[in-house]
Amino acid sequence: MGRPTIADIARQAGVSKGAVSFALNGRPGVSEETRTRILRVAEEMKWRPHSAARALGGARAGAVGLVLARPARTLGLEPFFAQLLSGLQAGFSVHSTALQLLVVEDTAAEIEVYRRWASEHRVDGFVLVDLQVRDPRIDVLEELGMPTVVLGGPGKHGKLPSVWADDREAMLSIVEYLAALGHRRIAHLAGLPAFQHTQRRIRALRDAAKRLGLTEALSLPTDFSDAEGAAATRTLLARRERPTAIIYDSDVMAVAGLGVATEMGVAVPGELSIVSFDDSVLARIVHPPLTALSRDTFTLGEQVAQTLLAVLDDPAAAADLKTPTPRLTVRESTAVPRR
Amino acid sequence: MGRPTIADIARQAGVSKGAVSFALNGRPGVSEETRTRILRVAEEMKWRPHSAARALGGARAGAVGLVLARPARTLGLEPFFAQLLSGLQAGFSVHSTALQLLVVEDTAAEIEVYRRWASEHRVDGFVLVDLQVRDPRIDVLEELGMPTVVLGGPGKHGKLPSVWADDREAMLSIVEYLAALGHRRIAHLAGLPAFQHTQRRIRALRDAAKRLGLTEALSLPTDFSDAEGAAATRTLLARRERPTAIIYDSDVMAVAGLGVATEMGVAVPGELSIVSFDDSVLARIVHPPLTALSRDTFTLGEQVAQTLLAVLDDPAAAADLKTPTPRLTVRESTAVPRR
DNA sequence: CTGAAAGCGCTTACAG
DNA sequence: CTGAAAGCGCTTACAG
Numbered sequence: 001m002g003r004p005t006i007a008d009i010a011r012q013a014g015v016s017k018g019a020v021s022f023a024l025n026g027r028p029g030v031s032e033e034t035r036t037r038i039l040r041v042a043e044e045m046k047w048r049p050h051s052a053a054r055a056l057g058g059a060r061a062g063a064v065g066l067v068l069a070r071p072a073r074t075l076g077l078e079p080f081f082a083q084l085l086s087g088l089q090a091g092f093s094v095h096s097t098a099l100q101l102l103v104v105e106d107t108a109a110e111i112e113v114y115r116r117w118a119s120e121h122r123v124d125g126f127v128l129v130d131l132q133v134r135d136p137r138i139d140v141l142e143e144l145g146m147p148t149v150v151l152g153g154p155g156k157h158g159k160l161p162s163v164w165a166d167d168r169e170a171m172l173s174i175v176e177y178l179a180a181l182g183h184r185r186i187a188h189l190a191g192l193p194a195f196q197h198t199q200r201r202i203r204a205l206r207d208a209a210k211r212l213g214l215t216e217a218l219s220l221p222t223d224f225s226d227a228e229g230a231a232a233t234r235t236l237l238a239r240r241e242r243p244t245a246i247i248y249d250s251d252v253m254a255v256a257g258l259g260v261a262t263e264m265g266v267a268v269p270g271e272l273s274i275v276s277f278d279d280s281v282l283a284r285i286v287h288p289p290l291t292a293l294s295r296d297t298f299t300l301g302e303q304v305a306q307t308l309l310a311v312l313d314d315p316a317a318a319a320d321l322k323t324p325t326p327r328l329t330v331r332e333s334t335a336v337p338r339r
Numbered sequence: 340m341g342r343p344t345i346a347d348i349a350r351q352a353g354v355s356k357g358a359v360s361f362a363l364n365g366r367p368g369v370s371e372e373t374r375t376r377i378l379r380v381a382e383e384m385k386w387r388p389h390s391a392a393r394a395l396g397g398a399r400a401g402a403v404g405l406v407l408a409r410p411a412r413t414l415g416l417e418p419f420f421a422q423l424l425s426g427l428q429a430g431f432s433v434h435s436t437a438l439q440l441l442v443v444e445d446t447a448a449e450i451e452v453y454r455r456w457a458s459e460h461r462v463d464g465f466v467l468v469d470l471q472v473r474d475p476r477i478d479v480l481e482e483l484g485m486p487t488v489v490l491g492g493p494g495k496h497g498k499l500p501s502v503w504a505d506d507r508e509a510m511l512s513i514v515e516y517l518a519a520l521g522h523r524r525i526a527h528l529a530g531l532p533a534f535q536h537t538q539r540r541i542r543a544l545r546d547a548a549k550r551l552g553l554t555e556a557l558s559l560p561t562d563f564s565d566a567e568g569a570a571a572t573r574t575l576l577a578r579r580e581r582p583t584a585i586i587y588d589s590d591v592m593a594v595a596g597l598g599v600a601t602e603m604g605v606a607v608p609g610e611l612s613i614v615s616f617d618d619s620v621l622a623r624i625v626h627p628p629l630t631a632l633s634r635d636t637f638t639l640g641e642q643v644a645q646t647l648l649a650v651l652d653d654p655a656a657a658a659d660l661k662t663p664t665p666r667l668t669v670r671e672s673t674a675v676p677r678r
Numbered sequence: 679c680t681g682a683a684a685g686c687g688c689t690t691a692c693a694g
Numbered sequence: 695c696t697g698a699a700a701g702c703g704c705t706t707a708c709a710g
Contacts, residue, residue, distance in 0.1 A: 003458060005703055016681045021705060031679060048458040052394030053703035056686045061391065062461075063439075082421075089442055098461070100402070101440050103428055119342060119387035122401075122437070226624045255624050262626035281591065285565045286625065287598035344687055355697045360689060370695060392687035395702045681710080687702105694697080 004045040013041045024049070055121055063098040064308060065123040069110040069130070070103060079251060079280030080297055084151075087301020088127065095309050097124075107132075111140050118144045125149070125308050131157060131196045147315065149308040151300075154320070156196055161311060161318040163304045166325045167197045170293055171204035171247075173328055174275050175212065178245045181336050183273065184215040187236050187243040189229055189253055193221040201249065201277070216243065222253065229253030233260040237272070244337035245273040251282040254290055258333070269335035279329055288332035295326035343384040352380045363388070394460055402437040403647060404462040408449040408469070409442060418590060418619030419636055423490075426640020427466065434648050436463075446471075450479050457483045464488070464647050470496060470535045488647040490639075492659065495535055500650060500657040502643045505664045506536050509632055510543035510586075512667055513614050517584045518551045520675050522612065526575050526582040527558040528568055528592055540588065540616070555582065561592065568592030572599040576611070583676035584612035590621040593629055597672070608674035618668055627671035634665035 006020040013020070015034060022029040023038035030038070055061045066088065068081070089099050100123055104110050114137070117123050125147035128137060138158040141148045150157040153164035178186055188205050191198045202219040209217030220236075222228035229248060236243055237260065248254035254276035258268060266272050268288060276283050279292035300323055310317045345359040352359070354373060361368035362377035369377070394400045405427065407420070428438050439462055443449050453476070456462050464486035467476060477497040480487045489496040492503035517525055527544050530537045541558040548556030559575075561567035568587060575582055576599065587593035593615035597607060605611050607627060615622050618631035639662055649656045 007703080017704080018682080018706080019680060022680095025705085029679070034679085048455065050395070050703050051459040051461045052391040052400065053686095054705080055391030056389070056395050056688085057703075057705035085440075086442055093441070098439055098441065100437055101424075102432070102437065103425060116387065120390040122390045226620050230624065252620065252624070255621075259624050259626035259628075281565050282594075282621070285569065285591070285595040285598050287601035289598075346687080356688080357690080357698080358696060361696095364689085368695070373696085389687050392702095393689080395704085396687075396689035679710105681708105683708085684706090686705085689702085690700090692697105692699085694695105 003050075004047045005050075006047070009038065009042050009045060009047055012045065013038050060124045060312070061121055062096065063100050063123045064092060064125045064127065065100045065102070065113070065117050066127045066129070067110045067113050068101075068103045069105065069107050079282055080278050083280070083297035084129075084301040084304075087298040087303075088305050089301075090298070091302035091305025092309070097305075097309065107136065111137055114140055114144060114146070118146050124312055127151065127304055127308060128157075128160070132194050133196055133199060135196075147308065147311045149304055149311065151304055152197060154322070159318075161307060161320055163300070163307055163321045163323060165295060165300070165323045167200045168204040169325045170277070171201045172208050173325075174247055174277075174293065175205060175208040175214075175217075177328055177330075178247075178273065178275070178334070179208075179212045179214065181245075181273070181334065183245040183337050185241065185243040186214060186217050186245045186247065188217070188219040188247045189232050189249060189257065190219045190221050191224045191249040198249065205247070216241075218243070222249075224250055224253065226252050226256040229256040230260050233257040234264070237261065237264055237266055242272075244271070245275065245334070247275045247277065249277045251276045251278040251280045251290070251292065254278075254292070255282050255286055258286055258290070269333050270338055273334040273337070275328075275334060283331070291331045291334040292329055293326040294329040295324070299323075342389075343386045344389075345386070348377065348380050348384060348386055351384065352377050399463045399651070400460055401435065402439050402462045403431060403464045403466065404439045404441070404452070404456050405466045405468070406449045406452050407440075407442045408444065408446050418621055419617050422619070422636035423468075423640040423643075426637040426642075427644050428640075429637070430641035430644025431648070436644075436648065446475065450476055453479055453483060453485070457485050463651055466490065466643055466647060467496075467499070471533050472535055472538060474535075486647065486650045486654065488643055488650065490643055491535060493661070498657075500646060500659055502639065502646055502660045502662060504634060504639070504662045506539045507543040508664045509616070510540045511547050512664075513586055513616075513632065514544060514547040514551065514553075514556075516667055516669075517586075517612065517614070517673070518547075518553065520584075520612070520673065522584040522676050523554040524580065524582040525553060525556050525584045525586065527556070527586045528571050528588060528596065529558045529560050530563045530588040532560040537588065544586070555580075557582070561588075563589055563592065565591050565595040568595040569599050572596040573603070576600065576603055576605055581611075583610070584614065584673070586614045586616065588616045590615045590617040590619045590629070590631065593617075593631070594621050594625050597625055597629070608672050609677055612673040612676070614667075614673060622670070630670045630673040631668055632665040633668040634663070638662075 006017050010017045010020045019030050023035040128150045131152035148160045150160050150162040153162040205217050220232050261268050276290045276292040279294040283290040283292040345356050349356045349359045358369050362374040467489045470491035487499045489499050489501040492501040559571050600607050615629045615631040618633040622629040622631040
């Protein structure tokens with residue numbers, strides 16, 4: 001007879017469809033006794049909700065969207081995103097909410113997907129990452145009226161609630177550590193300049209350099225790729241006055257940089273200290289293992305999920321959430337500079 | 340007035356809802372002229388389909404599922420999966436089909452998700468990966484009657500169509516290359532023994548060793564983690580008669596192994612040759628860059644997507660697809676053994 | 679606390 | 695080729 005519907009349950013239990021719906025959704029409107037009976041029947045008949053019917057009836061789609069803009073072929077889903085994804089899923093799955101993931105070519109395509117999924121009622125909300133300096137996505141999402149949680153901040157994300165960590169403090173802690181070791185020439189292989197967090201880190205380095213009286217503190221923008229990370233490292237190490245420490249905005253670039261140093265015969269950490277802004281298995285498996293900024297990205301994902309679920313339940317609940325500032329895990333890629 | 344529905348379009352165009360539906364879906368039942376007019380009106384009104392309503396009406400959910408069983412916290416989505424995911428999405432998005440991704444703890448949970456998503460009509464089909472030796476998922480998916488494409492083979496996947504590459508041939512090409520260089524003691528850090536492809540590779544190495552008259556050809560199973568990859572490498576390199584070459588079943592393990600060799604002062608490739616069964620940015624960014632088996636994982640993903648879409652269109656179209664055998668990309672981690 | 683009914687926005691036989 | 699109607703499986707006012 002195919003899958004059972006609430007009509008089947010209603011007939012079996014001798015009540016109306018409405019009563020079944022109330023009972024199944026834990027809403028008032030049925031007596032405790034009736035509810036129990038209905039739930040038992042539903043269980044016996046192995047009833048499962050039909051997600052499309054639920055969504056049509058006016059309830060939620062039961063899914064949220066995460067859209068990442070990156071060229072399809074070059075997608076090396078970074079460890080950071082892998083961990084974030086895990087955390088998001090763990091957080092959402094507690095409330096049986098699915099995560100719809102899509103990777104698109106660029107921001108324009110990303111916006112198109114937001115419009116499409118919203119108008120198709122495919123998702124109930126969005127998670128927004130990679131906050132840009134002047135981010136065109138913010139306006140679109142606000143206009144669409146879709147519940148959205150932004151990963152990143154503080155500030156610059158319209159009225160959308162955000163979950164953020166203090167990138168500035170994090171960068172300061174790295175620079176202070178390197179300065180304490182005696183480093184005076186520090187380079188920073190930054191990410192895409194269009195990203196807000198890239199700008200924050202660059203500014204933090206500049207400010208710290210002035211305060212600590214460093215000789216040099218250079219931020220070089222990259223596209224986050226291993227290729228640019230390697231190329232920029234090569235350029236830096238080929239200079240006469242080369243930096244004694246390089247801070248990399250991602251673990252992939254840091255490992256690529258380490259590879260270049262090894263290839264050029266520059267000893268790490270003897271002649272060059274390396275710090276990665278992201279910690280991951282990558283930072284651990286190379287030799288020497290990299291000093292890196294550790295944060296609990298899995299938990300971060302869970303928190304983003306919880307924040308979005310809270311907004312879905314009650315739009316007025318939207319509030320920014322600051323997460324703990326990442327801490328430096330010192331491994332073997334950093335040391336007192338030789339000279 | 341909120342989002343337009345086909346009823347609005349019908350009114351505006353002076354036709355019935357049915358006619359609008361036919362026109363919008365490119366089905367026969369309306370004249371070319373009427374169709375054009377309806378499409379224009381839909382365009383003007385910025386109509387978009389409501390996915391839930393479509394699904395309820397009996398059409399497709401417009402989404403397919405990919406469920407990965409791995410412990411949530413340890414999820415380092417490997418480069419292989421990142422690439423595969425990209426390809427899958429590229430392939431599915433051509434037909435506006437979304438990919439619903441979920442990471443679960445184990446196979447039991449994975450099966451539960453298949454049952455749930457199927458009964459909720461949340462997806463139209465599944466992509467199955469990480470084929471196991473006696474895979475309980477096959478029976479479940481066949482019983483559910485869900486269109487499914489298996490990544491892996493040949494054989495051992497019931498009546499479900501599969502897209503596969505020849506792992507045996509691939510392993511043979513590696514061993515033959517190493518033997519030609521003069522290696523006689525070769526070790527193989529294999530993946531989880533429960534996986535079919537692990538068994539295939541182990542068998543291929545054993546067969547090749549016999550044929551080529553190798554002194555030693557040892558396969559050690561691991562859990563694919565960098566930790567076990569490192570530990571096993573350490574054990575191998577500490578032996579009196581250590582292997583002159585190690586084949587790693589994943590890039591993450593190969594990089595971890597390279598780290599251990601560096602740490603132990605074993606020169607690569609002078610004293611130890613390293614080959615990775617998976618190529619990726621990881622294999623390229625370390626120093627020395629790793630000789631690895633290259634395959635076009637992105638295209639593989641696209642092919643899996645196309646195969647599933649074909650099955651969704653016509654269940655009778657199910658057919659296995661063999662993809663090109665991966666080829667060895669020789670880099671700097673392999674050489675003639677020193678002694 | 680409960681029932682009967684309408685409605686969500688589509689698709690799909692069934693008549694004409 | 696086209697129209698009017700029923701139906702997909704839920705949810706949600708609205709009466710009682």
